[in-house]
Amino acid sequence: MARPRLLVVSMSLPVTAKRTGEESWSFTMSPGGLVSALLGLKEFETKWIGWPGVDVHDAIGKKTLSITLAEKGCIPVFLEEVCDQYYNGYCNNILWPIFHYLGTPPEYRNDATITYQSQYDAYKKANQIFFDVVKEHYEEGDVVWCHDYHVMLLPQYLKEYNSKMKVGWFLHTPFPSSEMYKTLPSRSDLLRSVLTADLVGFHTYDFARHFLNACMCILGVEATSEGVVDQGKVTRVAVFPIGIEPERFINTSELSEVVQYMKKFKNDFGGRKLILGVDRLDTIKGIPQKYQAFEKFLEENEDWRGKVMLLQIAVPTRNGIGEYQKIKDQCHYHVGRINGRFGSISAVPIIHLDCSIDFNQLCALYAITDVLLVTSLRDGMNLVSSEFIACQKEDKGVLILSEFAGAGQSLGAGALLVNPWNIKEVSTAIGEALNMSHEEKERKHKINFQYVKTHSTQQWADDFMNKLIEITTNAELRTGKAPLELPEHDVIQQYSKSNNRLLILGFYGTLTQPMKNQERRGDGMNLDLHPQNFGEYNMWLAAENGMFLRHTSGEWVTRIPEHMNLEWIDGVKHVFKYFTERTPGSYLETSETSLVWNYEYADAEFGRAQARDMLQHLWAGPISNASVDVVRGEQSVEVHAVGVTKGSAMERILGEIVHNKSMTAPIDYVLCIGCFLGKDEDVYTFFEPELTKKTKSPSSSGSDSPKKVSATIVDLKGENYFSIAIGQTHTKARYFLDSSDDVVQLIHKLCTHKNA
Ligand SMILES: O=P(O)(O)OC[C@H]1O[C@H](O[C@H]2O[C@H](CO)[C@@H](O)[C@H](O)[C@H]2O)[C@H](O)[C@@H](O)[C@@H]1O
Ligand SMILES: O=c1ccn([C@@H]2O[C@H](COP(=O)(O)OP(=O)(O)O)[C@@H](O)[C@H]2O)c(=O)[nH]1
Numbered sequence: 001m002a003r004p005r006l007l008v009v010s011m012s013l014p015v016t017a018k019r020t021g022e023e024s025w026s027f028t029m030s031p032g033g034l035v036s037a038l039l040g041l042k043e044f045e046t047k048w049i050g051w052p053g054v055d056v057h058d059a060i061g062k063k064t065l066s067i068t069l070a071e072k073g074c075i076p077v078f079l080e081e082v083c084d085q086y087y088n089g090y091c092n093n094i095l096w097p098i099f100h101y102l103g104t105p106p107e108y109r110n111d112a113t114i115t116y117q118s119q120y121d122a123y124k125k126a127n128q129i130f131f132d133v134v135k136e137h138y139e140e141g142d143v144v145w146c147h148d149y150h151v152m153l154l155p156q157y158l159k160e161y162n163s164k165m166k167v168g169w170f171l172h173t174p175f176p177s178s179e180m181y182k183t184l185p186s187r188s189d190l191l192r193s194v195l196t197a198d199l200v201g202f203h204t205y206d207f208a209r210h211f212l213n214a215c216m217c218i219l220g221v222e223a224t225s226e227g228v229v230d231q232g233k234v235t236r237v238a239v240f241p242i243g244i245e246p247e248r249f250i251n252t253s254e255l256s257e258v259v260q261y262m263k264k265f266k267n268d269f270g271g272r273k274l275i276l277g278v279d280r281l282d283t284i285k286g287i288p289q290k291y292q293a294f295e296k297f298l299e300e301n302e303d304w305r306g307k308v309m310l311l312q313i314a315v316p317t318r319n320g321i322g323e324y325q326k327i328k329d330q331c332h333y334h335v336g337r338i339n340g341r342f343g344s345i346s347a348v349p350i351i352h353l354d355c356s357i358d359f360n361q362l363c364a365l366y367a368i369t370d371v372l373l374v375t376s377l378r379d380g381m382n383l384v385s386s387e388f389i390a391c392q393k394e395d396k397g398v399l400i401l402s403e404f405a406g407a408g409q410s411l412g413a414g415a416l417l418v419n420p421w422n423i424k425e426v427s428t429a430i431g432e433a434l435n436m437s438h439e440e441k442e443r444k445h446k447i448n449f450q451y452v453k454t455h456s457t458q459q460w461a462d463d464f465m466n467k468l469i470e471i472t473t474n475a476e477l478r479t480g481k482a483p484l485e486l487p488e489h490d491v492i493q494q495y496s497k498s499n500n501r502l503l504i505l506g507f508y509g510t511l512t513q514p515m516k517n518q519e520r521r522g523d524g525m526n527l528d529l530h531p532q533n534f535g536e537y538n539m540w541l542a543a544e545n546g547m548f549l550r551h552t553s554g555e556w557v558t559r560i561p562e563h564m565n566l567e568w569i570d571g572v573k574h575v576f577k578y579f580t581e582r583t584p585g586s587y588l589e590t591s592e593t594s595l596v597w598n599y600e601y602a603d604a605e606f607g608r609a610q611a612r613d614m615l616q617h618l619w620a621g622p623i624s625n626a627s628v629d630v631v632r633g634e635q636s637v638e639v640h641a642v643g644v645t646k647g648s649a650m651e652r653i654l655g656e657i658v659h660n661k662s663m664t665a666p667i668d669y670v671l672c673i674g675c676f677l678g679k680d681e682d683v684y685t686f687f688e689p690e691l692t693k694k695t696k697s698p699s700s701s702g703s704d705s706p707k708k709v710s711a712t713i714v715d716l717k718g719e720n721y722f723s724i725a726i727g728q729t730h731t732k733a734r735y736f737l738d739s740s741d742d743v744v745q746l747i748h749k750l751c752t753h754k755n756a
Pocket of ligand 2: 030031032033034036037278279280313315355356357358362381382383384385387
């Protein structure tokens with residue numbers, strides 16, 4: 001299959017432009033791992049849309065820059081006056097610290113024009129500008145891949161413009177715990193927008209889990225292992241750890257120019273062991289902590305003084321932000337102090353460079369490094385670690401890696417993992433690395449080299465794109481369209497023509513109004529699915545997702561599958577009871593396979609807050625390893641065994657009904673109406689295989705026979721099957737009805753027609 005064209009959208013283009021004349025431009029590579037990684041995307045026809053790193057206000061400038069960038073496959077986004085409050089403000093002074101657990105910054109107090117709101121407005125405006133550029137260049141079939149926290153509103157703008165666009169969003173930073181994320185004032189808008197994408201990707205499982213948790217706690221939507229389900233729409237959430245382009249580093253480190261650099265540097269360093277740090281000069285990289293740990297090491301290991309040095313490449317970044325200027329001063333302070341303390345006339349222990357370096361020199365440094373020291377306080381991935389591994393030569397170095405970098409999960413096995421806040425621990429790790437045996441270094445390197453070689457950036461992009469294409473293609477095949485208006489005439493016609501009819505009706509929201517507090521409190525009606533409410537009808541009642549079944553004239557029978565693990569129930573009940581006692585008006589509904597905590601009669605705001613806390617307790621405790629689904633209802637939290645869906649119960653229910661009814665003719669009419677959660681929508685597709693096959697005799701149950709229902713039981717073709725969702729725009733049902741009133745009217749018409 002031909003690969004679609006890829007529109008990559010990120011804040012920064014891979015090159016930063018500098019004006020050299022009225023119509024001329026020069027370029028340097030933009031800093032950071034995102035750019036390094038995406039430059040490795042070779043197998044897609046790609047256009048890259050982003051900010052060129054410079055403000056351009058005149059028409060000639062914009063035109064000439066656009067033409068020059070087009071030769072590099074890049075399309076500029078001119079952010080002009082919003083740039084400062086957008087990039088330095090909302091993105092890097094609000095989102096970045098929150099996403100990296102550095103806290104929520106207070107509003108600026110010394111400039112009334114820079115407020116939280118003004119920065120968020122700039123963020124919205126900038127995302128709108130990105131959208132305008134994508135819209136201008138989008139061609140049908142393109143995949144739009146949005147990158148990072150700078151463009152969280154873009155998926156929504158794109159989908160509102162064209163719901164068929166294939167849109168992915170990938171976050172390169174950590175996604176913080178929901179406790180941290182929920183401090184962000186615009187938390188809901190950003191989540192809702194991201195959820196409009198078809199696929200949402202993260203570097204690690206932790207980040208994905210935090211995101212799902214935030215969606216559940218803040219938006220109250222259902223989160224499953226597949227992603228987020230909201231009003232029937234599923235947003236897939238998955239993990240794609242990024243890599244590097246290993247060949248680029250391996251090959252470069254073999255160039256003769258690089259070998260020359262290696263010799264030169266070794267000579268310059270005078271035989272001392274080299275500890276290397278390569279980071280953007282960012283608050284998250286823990287550079288002051290690194291210096292303190294090195295100082296501690298020198299303090300406690302007199303023998304090593306003069307025999308080891310730390311070279312820190314501190315790549316300039318985000319100079320317009322006060323915090324970044326402060327961190328520079330802090331680093332300089334530590335370097336001066338430590339060099340003063342442990343330096344000699346011939347050498348100082350730390351070399352700190354406030355600049356980026358040439359790629360060949362970087363590879364040469366990686367190749368001769370004895371210890372790469374990564375002390376990020378938080379880091380999405382940290383590609384420097386992988387680059388170092390790729391460049392290593394015969395005499396292997398050791399990777400000391402912060403456990404708070406995403407890379408810790410991938411490269412931890414071949415590294416010394418440290419907590420960068422624990423100065424003593426990092427200092428000890430430095431000693432361990434410097435004293436490590438050759439064999440141990442080889443062993444560790446081998447593990448990581450294997451990983452780095454096989455998890456390339458190309459692989460990462462392929463995985464993400466393949467998943468995105470698979471999801472969007474399947475979605476097209478599965479429904480291809482929104483549900484249709486119900487052809488009422490056909491429903492009635494087919495009903496009257498048929499001999500053996502099956503009507504499957506949901507209860508809450510289908511036969512009842514969706515209930516709000518006041519309504520239920522007011523009328524005092526008992527709306528439980530209780531046989532006494534249906535006693536006069538000849539029908540079957542299924543409760544608890546089909547786990548219990550009875551005819552109105554009979555007794556309840558249990559249909560719990562054997563081997564269903566229900567060990568989690570006691571622990572969950574304990575947590576539910578705790579919250580019931582502390583939330584006036586809430587109550588607990590228990591059953592054999594599920595537990596529901598309902599706060600519909602509690603104070604709405606407090607109930608929601610309690611539900612959020614309860615979910616945290618559940619995830620951390622009783623359900624952390626259990627096979628359960630957690631369903632967050634509008635005013636309830638439900639926990640039930642995995643796989644307990646209405647569709648999976650259909651087979652059992654049907655078997656029971658058929659058995660009891662001693663059916664002679666196959667079912668030739670099915671009407672299935674409901675207002676179900678996403679996971680229960682399989683009830684609509686349960687009969688679908690029947691529609692595509694011819695009715696077979698009981699003896700011809702060959703391998704192509706649908707597994708679910710015997711051919712003698714059901715005879716459906718398509719025109720006599722109607723699946724109907726109430727009030728859902730994304731659904732597996734074929735048709736929709738607006739409300740339960742419509743359901744009642746429809747049933748009424750079927751009855752009168754029959755009786756006429
Ligand atoms: O463009 P800047 O503001 O100078 O920032 C540079 C990039 O920093 C961040 O990089 C992240 O992406 C890397 C690759 O996935 C990852 O390894 C690293 O841990 C992250 O910090 C930022 O997310 C990018 O958008 C910036 O371009
Ligand atoms: O002078 C330099 C030194 C390093 N890098 C690159 O910057 C990236 C840093 O990526 P990482 O994922 O480690 O962290 P980020 O800066 O994205 O937070 C790596 O690809 C480095 O090769 C750079 O552009 N210039």
